Amino acid sequence: MKQFVFFIKKEFLHVWRDKRTMLILFGMPLIQILLFGFALTNEVKNTRIGILDNSKDETTQAIISQLEASRYFDVVENIPSNSKLESSFKAGTIKLAVVFPEKFQEQLLHTNTAQVQLIGDATDPNTSNTLINYASAVIMDYQSNQRNQPSFPYSIETELRMLYNPQLKGSYNFVPGVMAMVLMLVCAMMTSISIVREKEMGTMEVILVSPIVPIRVIIAKMVPYFILSAVNIASILVLSVFVLEVPVQGSLLLLVAECLMFTITVLALGLLISSVSATQQTAMLISLMGLLLPTIMLSGFMFPIENMPVPLRVISNIVPAKWFYIIVKNVMIKGVGFEFIWKETLILVGMTLFFMIVSIRKFKTRLE
Numbered sequence: 192m193k194q195f196v197f198f199i200k201k202e203f204l205h206v207w208r209d210k211r212t213m214l215i216l217f218g219m220p221l222i223q224i225l226l227f228g229f230a231l232t233n234e235v236k237n238t239r240i241g242i243l244d245n246s247k248d249e250t251t252q253a254i255i256s257q258l259e260a261s262r263y264f265d266v267v268e269n270i271p272s273n274s275k276l277e278s279s280f281k282a283g284t285i286k287l288a289v290v291f292p293e294k295f296q297e298q299l300l301h302t303n304t305a306q307v308q309l310i311g312d313a314t315d316p317n318t319s320n321t322l323i324n325y326a327s328a329v330i331m332d333y334q335s336n337q338r339n340q341p342s343f344p345y346s347i348e349t350e351l352r353m354l355y356n357p358q359l360k361g362s363y364n365f366v367p368g369v370m371a372m373v374l375m376l377v378c379a380m381m382t383s384i385s386i387v388r389e390k391e392m393g394t395m396e397v398i399l400v401s402p403i404v405p406i407r408v409i410i411a412k413m414v415p416y417f418i419l420s421a422v423n424i425a426s427i428l429v430l431s432v433f434v435l436e437v438p439v440q441g442s443l444l445l446l447v448a449e450c451l452m453f454t455i456t457v458l459a460l461g462l463l464i465s466s467v468s469a470t471q472q473t474a475m476l477i478s479l480m481g482l483l484l485p486t487i488m489l490s491g492f493m494f495p496i497e498n499m500p501v502p503l504r505v506i507s508n509i510v511p512a513k514w515f516y517i518i519v520k521n522v523m524i525k526g527v528g529f530e531f532i533w534k535e536t537l538i539l540v541g542m543t544l545f546f547m548i549v550s551i552r553k554f555k556t557r558l559e
Contacts, residue, residue: 242268243272244269248296264325276288281521288310290310309350309352311323314524314525317364362435362436363437366431366435370519372512378420379464380479383462383468421451428447439523441527445528449518453515456515460482466549490513491516514535
């Protein structure tokens, strides 16, 4: 146990004495969370939408068919009632809901007007706004086609409603994304040089002759960065709530627990990189360049994953930031509980165990 505590103290001293490391650990997260711009959103297509048809008449079916024919939408759910509407959004199965009131066609024929309600998931305001515009355009296109007929005296109006982010603030989208990116890059980059540094500094021989087992060395190298990352998480959440005015709608305890879980996953990934790298320069290059682009492009933060080709969508599943981004967005902005994010949490736990097992095996190989 004394050797284990010694290794933890040694790692703390390595971090504390290196001013550049301290700057990266604490400076980068604060600067990025404050200065990061609004996320760019490309054209959306094949977006999952739900239909709540309280009328079920000829006109509503025609509009639904036109929505399905559009390349922008994929009708994946017929919502049975208003009470089930929000649960579909919380579960993440749909991004947009189209609601038809009762006696829709009858209102058109007798009053010459009727309303269609479009409800968007505004946790991603840019995408939600685009989806509503596209859906409105499809409905207006249907209306224009009908007006060419002589017996068309009515018009259709759309009612807009944004859930979770009615003011369409961009910070609601980029704060979860920046949290994922900062923790991914900072934690992985710092731990990726920890083991290979021992080899370059000539202290690996000390570890070779010490009685401490490899798993304790791995854990000892994770502990200092885990504690410092916890401070980073607290600072990011404070800035998000009090400076960027992004509220924590769900359980703060659950959000912090998920952040710490993701931190352990990324630290384990960094140690894996360190175990397979020959030099610190190689480890830094892999952790920075090898994780930066996948985190930005394949996490769903900058670009909708639904727009990507099937191979890229499959590859995105091995990017830990993707699952953490989903978790933070759901807990922080939608206010969901653990029952809606347990799958993503289990995936992160599985990744953590995989990274740890491989890291320990690679480290044992080095010791031999």
